[in-house]
Amino acid sequence: MHYCDHNATSPLRPESLAAMTHALGVSGNPSSVHANGRAARAIVDDAREKIAALVGAKADQVIFTSGATEAASLALWGAVEGALDQHEADSKTARITRLFVSGIEHACIQATAARIAEDLPWIRLSHLPVTADGVLDIEALRVALREGKGRALVAVMAANNETGVIQPLEDVSRLCREAGALLLVDAVPAAGKIALDFALCDYMILSAHKMGGPQGVGALLVADGAPLRPQILGGGQQKGLRAGTENLAGIAGFGAAAHTLLTADGERERLAHLTDRFETALKKALPDAVIFGTGAARLCSTSNFAIPGIASDTALIALDMDGVCMSAGSTCSSGKIAPSHVLTAMGVDADTSASALRASFGWSNTNEDVQAAVESLVKLTERARRSPTTDRAA
Numbered sequence: 119m120h121y122c123d124h125n126a127t128s129p130l131r132p133e134s135l136a137a138m139t140h141a142l143g144v145s146g147n148p149s150s151v152h153a154n155g156r157a158a159r160a161i162v163d164d165a166r167e168k169i170a171a172l173v174g175a176k177a178d179q180v181i182f183t184s185g186a187t188e189a190a191s192l193a194l195w196g197a198v199e200g201a202l203d204q205h206e207a208d209s210k211t212a213r214i215t216r217l218f219v220s221g222i223e224h225a226c227i228q229a230t231a232a233r234i235a236e237d238l239p240w241i242r243l244s245h246l247p248v249t250a251d252g253v254l255d256i257e258a259l260r261v262a263l264r265e266g267k268g269r270a271l272v273a274v275m276a277a278n279n280e281t282g283v284i285q286p287l288e289d290v291s292r293l294c295r296e297a298g299a300l301l302l303v304d305a306v307p308a309a310g311k312i313a314l315d316f317a318l319c320d321y322m323i324l325s326a327h328k329m330g331g332p333q334g335v336g337a338l339l340v341a342d343g344a345p346l347r348p349q350i351l352g353g354g355q356q357k358g359l360r361a362g363t364e365n366l367a368g369i370a371g372f373g374a375a376a377h378t379l380l381t382a383d384g385e386r387e388r389l390a391h392l393t394d395r396f397e398t399a400l401k402k403a404l405p406d407a408v409i410f411g412t413g414a415a416r417l418c419s420t421s422n423f424a425i426p427g428i429a430s431d432t433a434l435i436a437l438d439m440d441g442v443c444m445s446a447g448s449t450c451s452s453g454k455i456a457p458s459h460v461l462t463a464m465g466v467d468a469d470t471s472a473s474a475l476r477a478s479f480g481w482s483n484t485n486e487d488v489q490a491a492v493e494s495l496v497k498l499t500e501r502a503r504r505s506p507t508t509d510r511a512a
């Protein structure tokens with residue numbers, strides 16, 4: 119297979135597999151005081167150090183979760199309810215009354231923010247616009263932060279998972295600091311691909327399986343003093359911030375992936391070369407192909423594009439038959455392909471959006487994968503254009 123879908127899940131790195139295999143042989147609970155428990159605890163602590171190092175944080179700021187979706191939920195609910203606790207303890211500390219979420223955030227942020235605004239009547243949710251290249255409109259954030267009363271919580275991702283477009287986090291952070299707003303950064307697609315500085319934000323979410331670690335484990339990083347009411351209660355693990363026995367093997371694999379990313383010399387340049395090669399060959403063979411976000415800085419690994427008239431669901435099947443794995447740039451819910459909310463926010467029309475595909479490269483890819491992907495795309499396009507009624511987008 120030519121696996122070009124690393125933003126969906128990156129295959130397990132050999133370093134993660136080795137760390138997980140070792141951890142599975144350690145039969146202790148990290149909370150136990152005996153030797154086996156201490157061995158398990160050492161694995162968790164080591165992974166915490168490695169994950170913190172990847173984003174310039176301290177180990178004790180890392181809370182392990184079941185993935186970035188749970189981390190987003192803990193961050194948003196935890197911040198809102200934690201700020202409420204702080205307000206009740208000291209009325210000079212304001213409650214969170216405003217949520218600002220960029221229009222290109224992942225569903226785990228969008229849906230949780232929407233539920234909070236539905237459930238808590240004193241909270242107003244607003245979506246921040248992006249430019250045609252998919253970059254947050256920083257002026258819109260500046261204006262939004264000036265309006266309204268009470269503390270704000272802002273969610274802006276470090277880079278988008280569909281387009282790879284990198285967001286202006288330093289500017290966002292400065293505006294949030296000036297306004298006394300809290301900042302949540304979804305660093306899931308960006309981790310290991312660009313330098314990340316946890317000091318810019320108050321909350322950051324990460325997912326192991328997007329960086330070559332296992333599925334079902336992620337982390338929320340919380341800055342010192344940032345409000346956080348725990349959401350899963352129980353045995354008091356992780357300083358009571360997220361109860362439940364830690365997923366030892368998953369955490370070990372996560373730590374190994376983070377460490378590999380931090381120490382892999384030249385990997386970003388290699389991925390940038392692959393992505394560039396892919397886009398150059400695609401445009402040469404199919405000059406009418408549209409590549410999204412080219413006017414902005416993008417991750418070294420992600421290419422979001424559309425071939426006019428070729429429906430993405432049909433293309434995915436043809437690619438799959440050639441052994442090429444990609445994603446549609448549109449989401450599928452209840453069997454219905456809906457236009458991507460990211461492309462819609464960028465002003466892309468519904469027809470073009472219905473043709474959107476995403477190639478995302480990673481550690482396992484070589485030039486051969488790029489070549490196979492482009493050949494398959496050219497073949498399926500030529501076939502569809504020869505017999506337009508069967509293969510073309512409606």
Ligand code: PLP
Nearest residue numbers: 185186187224279306307325336
């Ligand atoms: N945030 C982004 C940008 C993602 O792409 C994803 C996964 O697709 C998530 C969050 C959720 O991650 P997880 O699968 O670990 O819950």
